Amino acid sequence: MAERFRVIGRPVPRIDGVAKVTGAAAYVGDLHLPGLQHAAVARSAVPHARIVSCSLDAARAVPGVTVVLTASDARRHFTANRFGPVVRDTPVLAEDVVRYEGEPVALVVARTADAARRAAGLVDVEYEDLPVLTDIEAAMAEGAPRLHGHAEGGEFGGAWGRGSDPEHNVAGQYHDLRGDPAAAFARVEHVFEHTYHVPPIQHYALENHVVVVEPDGPGLTVHAANQYPFLMARLLSGLLGVPESAIRVRVPFVGGSFGSKEYVNVLPLAALAALAVRAPVRLECSMEESFRSSSRHGARMTFRTALAADGRIAAREVRLLFDTGAYADQGPRVVRQAGYRSPGPYRIPHLRVDAWAVYTNRVPAGAYRGFGASQPIMACERHTDEIAAALELDPVEFRLRNLLALGDDFVAGDRPLDCDLPAGLRLAVAEMRPGHDRPEPGRRLHGVGFAVGAKNSASGRLPSSAIVRLHADGSATVLASSVEIGQGTLTMLAQVAAEALGSGVDRVRVSTPDTGATPFDQRTSSSRSTVHLGLAVQRAAEDASRQACEAAAERCGVPAEGLALREGIVTGGPRPMSIREVIDGPGSRFGGEIIGVGHFVPDEPEAPTAFGMRAGYWEGSVGAAAVAVDPETGEVEVTKLVSVGDAGTVINPLTAHGQEEGGAAMAVGHALFEACVYEGGHLVNPSLLDYRLPTARDVPAALESRLLERGDGPGPYGSKGLGESAIITAAPAIVNAVAAAIGAPLRELPLTPWRVLEALDGREHAEPGAGRA
Amino acid sequence: MIPRFRLHRPTTLEEAAGLLDAHGQAARAYAGGTELLLVLREGLLEIEHLVDLKRIPGLSGIRVVEDDGELEIGALATHTSIAESPLVREHCPALAAAEGVLGNRRVRNVGSIGGNLCFGEPHGDVAPVLVALGAALLLRGPEGLRRVLPEDWLLGPFEVDLRPAEILVAVRVPLRGQVLAYRRIRTLERPTVSVAVALTASPGTPGAVSARVVVGCAGPRPTRVRAAEDRLSATSADPQRVDAADVARRCGTAAADEVDAVDDLYGPETYKRRLVGVLVRRAVQEAWTGFGGRTMEARA
Numbered sequence A: 001m002a003e004r005f006r007v008i009g010r011p012v013p014r015i016d017g018v019a020k021v022t023g024a025a026a027y028v029g030d031l032h033l034p035g036l037q038h039a040a041v042a043r044s045a046v047p048h049a050r051i052v053s054c055s056l057d058a059a060r061a062v063p064g065v066t067v068v069l070t071a072s073d074a075r076r077h078f079t080a081n082r083f084g085p086v087v088r089d090t091p092v093l094a095e096d097v098v099r100y101e102g103e104p105v106a107l108v109v110a111r112t113a114d115a116a117r118r119a120a121g122l123v124d125v126e127y128e129d130l131p132v133l134t135d136i137e138a139a140m141a142e143g144a145p146r147l148h149g150h151a152e153g154g155e156f157g158g159a160w161g162r163g164s165d166p167e168h169n170v171a172g173q174y175h176d177l178r179g180d181p182a183a184a185f186a187r188v189e190h191v192f193e194h195t196y197h198v199p200p201i202q203h204y205a206l207e208n209h210v211v212v213v214e215p216d217g218p219g220l221t222v223h224a225a226n227q228y229p230f231l232m233a234r235l236l237s238g239l240l241g242v243p244e245s246a247i248r249v250r251v252p253f254v255g256g257s258f259g260s261k262e263y264v265n266v267l268p269l270a271a272l273a274a275l276a277v278r279a280p281v282r283l284e285c286s287m288e289e290s291f292r293s294s295s296r297h298g299a300r301m302t303f304r305t306a307l308a309a310d311g312r313i314a315a316r317e318v319r320l321l322f323d324t325g326a327y328a329d330q331g332p333r334v335v336r337q338a339g340y341r342s343p344g345p346y347r348i349p350h351l352r353v354d355a356w357a358v359y360t361n362r363v364p365a366g367a368y369r370g371f372g373a374s375q376p377i378m379a380c381e382r383h384t385d386e387i388a389a390a391l392e393l394d395p396v397e398f399r400l401r402n403l404l405a406l407g408d409d410f411v412a413g414d415r416p417l418d419c420d421l422p423a424g425l426r427l428a429v430a431e432m433r434p435g436h437d438r439p440e441p442g443r444r445l446h447g448v449g450f451a452v453g454a455k456n457s458a459s460g461r462l463p464s465s466a467i468v469r470l471h472a473d474g475s476a477t478v479l480a481s482s483v484e485i486g487q488g489t490l491t492m493l494a495q496v497a498a499e500a501l502g503s504g505v506d507r508v509r510v511s512t513p514d515t516g517a518t519p520f521d522q523r524t525s526s527s528r529s530t531v532h533l534g535l536a537v538q539r540a541a542e543d544a545s546r547q548a549c550e551a552a553a554e555r556c557g558v559p560a561e562g563l564a565l566r567e568g569i570v571t572g573g574p575r576p577m578s579i580r581e582v583i584d585g586p587g588s589r590f591g592g593e594i595i596g597v598g599h600f601v602p603d604e605p606e607a608p609t610a611f612g613m614r615a616g617y618w619e620g621s622v623g624a625a626a627v628a629v630d631p632e633t634g635e636v637e638v639t640k641l642v643s644v645g646d647a648g649t650v651i652n653p654l655t656a657h658g659q660e661e662g663g664a665a666m667a668v669g670h671a672l673f674e675a676c677v678y679e680g681g682h683l684v685n686p687s688l689l690d691y692r693l694p695t696a697r698d699v700p701a702a703l704e705s706r707l708l709e710r711g712d713g714p715g716p717y718g719s720k721g722l723g724e725s726a727i728i729t730a731a732p733a734i735v736n737a738v739a740a741a742i743g744a745p746l747r748e749l750p751l752t753p754w755r756v757l758e759a760l761d762g763r764e765h766a767e768p769g770a771g772r773a
Numbered sequence B: 001m002i003p004r005f006r007l008h009r010p011t012t013l014e015e016a017a018g019l020l021d022a023h024g025q026a027a028r029a030y031a032g033g034t035e036l037l038l039v040l041r042e043g044l045l046e047i048e049h050l051v052d053l054k055r056i057p058g059l060s061g062i063r064v065v066e067d068d069g070e071l072e073i074g075a076l077a078t079h080t081s082i083a084e085s086p087l088v089r090e091h092c093p094a095l096a097a098a099e100g101v102l103g104n105r106r107v108r109n110v111g112s113i114g115g116n117l118c119f120g121e122p123h124g125d126v127a128p129v130l131v132a133l134g135a136a137l138l139l140r141g142p143e144g145l146r147r148v149l150p151e152d153w154l155l156g157p158f159e160v161d162l163r164p165a166e167i168l169v170a171v172r173v174p175l176r177g178q179v180l181a182y183r184r185i186r187t188l189e190r191p192t193v194s195v196a197v198a199l200t201a202s203p204g205t206p207g208a209v210s211a212r213v214v215v216g217c218a219g220p221r222p223t224r225v226r227a228a229e230d231r232l233s234a235t236s237a238d239p240q241r242v243d244a245a246d247v248a249r250r251c252g253t254a255a256a257d258e259v260d261a262v263d264d265l266y267g268p269e270t271y272k273r274r275l276v277g278v279l280v281r282r283a284v285q286e287a288w289t290g291f292g293g294r295t296m297e298a299r300a
């Protein structure tokens, strides 16, 4: 495939790589401004309480403290002390009630970070405890204490906000009914029902939340580690009541995000601090504060499936309860996506899905790499293996019998599946053939597991624009607003621009986002940058190239058709002409450089489905895992992990495989270790000493990534995105492998050794033959 | 962020003790800092003076004290230096092995055995091994030198018998040809349960074994499992006459019944108890096999 292209498909090293490994790369935390002050947040020590009083005297008395702010200051400086992406239910600083442990109550600004932190610890709040909601079902029950009243819609409002039902502590919901599932269930012989639990987990980006805000005329200049620069500019312009042009959000390199740095409270907090002291202010959170800022939804998921005699799925019912924590954040969006994807990429004639995002007194849950795909795929793929085991079917065969093929409708009206899952599954099976994983004699139990998933990525109206400035020497600057969160977006955009300009990647420089200078991009999310911003950059580069060729053709009096730009020279005409000549020649209409503009606007953002939005493309994924389990201690070792992604065209094999391998490695934590542990609303493990992340020793040496390429993606040069593909199936593949190894079902994550032992014990008591997998 | 403190760098033990004495509660000894700096950053301790022990000569050496028949490991010796020490490998290979897998490489390269013991974290690898080996701690305080057994040293979680202005100077391990087996399970950062079993030929009684079976991490402090020890001591040391697997199994069961375990993030009490049984069984089996090999060698 790569031969058709000059730079697309080549293993171009990351253009930000050297700066990052040598420490030269500048992050927000590296920014030093004259007169910089430091903010620190005083946070609620209790999960749910009325604020009886709040004494700031001791905090104000700390030397170096310039101001201590509370809700009333937020009301004074902002149009409202409220924000929120889907519903505006979140106070910048708590008003009279706190709803989770760690909620910002007061904000200290001081001349040193040390003084700010010390003073924040001295803010003295008296609380009157309120009943704590920690269980999702209990929170939805009639008569449960209500955490919120009605709130207005936020930036995402509209369809996303539908379904807010504060009466029942519901932040958002999604329902779908296709065909007549009740009748179908009544007709068949085999009905299976299982309930699965996944805990809330933490993103754990290496760089904590950090933002520097400078007052700038009527508005602000904001330096933020954030995936949503334009939405943040819009949010702050609303809060300040100033034009969007008065807010400038710049995003330098970001030290990892995984969805944690989207709609975060640190931006309004730091903005408030800067407005109050009329000086630049930095707000930098600790890791523990990051734990208390956002999380991935814990969920309880029930799957019920009716199976026809021929092993085909006749009907399915899905019920999802997502714990969205104390504020809606992006929970309503996550749960709609989760509901839509939950049935899995299978042929299901009759379907019912009910999904809710439920308020509890926990850290708000929002976006996390996979955005509502990981949880239901975990449940769906475990359920699939459990059905196969009960019927003594081979789990791969059972999947192949029911999988949607390339070109099939996931739901009529959405973009048909543009990923080949059966081919991916067969490839994964080949990779796992016996002999590929090392069989080991001894007491450990061995198992292999598979999982399949499809995520409708880049759905809905997500426009992007880009500008390519072609300089006189033939080099180019790309102005684009994709956030480099470590995924390699700058390198990818440079390759796309270089390909379209016929130049080398080293001749192209790509900007980082600056809403005051670089053009609009909806946001860096949903594995969309390659497809959407990539297209905008390709079009902008082609626009610049076309202008150069046309001007050269005009100059030589020949038609532009045969002309092309190569290495900064227009060739194919009577004589080669440099860009400098094109720009500086007589009658030139270029002001020193050629400016190409490109836009991406989806043709059909809407779809006549319950979800209502059309996928930009389908991120198809197959995961396969081999594990060894010690039946006496419950320890699990992942001995091999394979991910198969569906890339369309691989733009850069280094970064593409890097995304896949990184996603699979991250998922080891989801399967085996990670959980935010709560005791009565208190988060008890907000640090790496107690929150277990996968490390190098947990990732198998046999970590393989395979990518299918058909050149049929909607992105530049037939590409698709793949930032989230491996992560959504690697975890269920591991869990399925463990279940296969121990011959017992597993329905609760993570697979701690004691859960594995409990499952093994259960098997000993069960009927012979049950739970075979 | 670590609050401000003053760093003192004494070059003699007397000077260090003087500083600790002068500043009392506001001062702490500082070795590798792998625990101390975390605790300061979390705001769990308010300390104004750190007394760095690393410039005091002689605190990190490892040597054999022939007169006492003991191996001496300086309190400032890092985990890596112990793991790699030819003397420790020769006289106490299982201790070297345990030190070589503790924590992670950064912690092993910087953290000291003394810091590990003085911090008193219940989930530690070192203390159970030392209890099994019959080791002792040497402390230097205003009243002079003091010898403390590791089983008396740990009073509870994060609580040790360290008196004001006292400094741990060394660990002493008796050299009496012990066979040690060390097993642990680790799924979080530190061990969930660890088991050390040491077997020594009983002096004077040919064919008899003296045994120590120590369980660490399951409860607040390492504990010796007397039932298992008694069973082993009552067993003939002649490998020909003993079914090692059977002895090991019985010891495991006894330990699982006897030991104190607590619920925490590392797992529920029942799980730890179960692990104790498995690990004691495995460690006894390993130690017995090693011990039997040795007695057979001696006979040949």
Ligand SMILES: Cc1cc2nc3c(=O)[nH]c(=O)nc-3n(C[C@H](O)[C@H](O)[C@H](O)COP(=O)(O)OP(=O)(O)OC[C@H]3O[C@@H](n4cnc5c(N)ncnc54)[C@H](O)[C@@H]3O)c2cc1C
Pocket (backbone or CB within 6 Å): B028, B029, B030, B031, B032, B033, B034, B035, B036, B037, B053, B075, B076, B102, B103, B104, B107, B110, B111, B112, B113, B114, B115, B116, B117, B118, B119, B123, B124, B125, B126, B162, B166, B167, B168, B169, B189, B190, B191
């Ligand atoms: C991430 C991580 C993982 C770890 N994993 C493990 C593990 O798996 N198993 C395990 O056993 N341990 C583990 N540890 C603990 C590790 O062994 C200790 O952190 C280390 O040995 C402490 O030594 P230090 O020199 O850094 O002590 P410091 O941090 O300098 O001191 C610790 C405490 O001891 C006091 N102190 C230090 N030396 C003396 C002395 N000579 N006299 C008197 N007081 C003294 C200090 O005042 C302080 O209170 C882990 C630690 C970390 C941070």
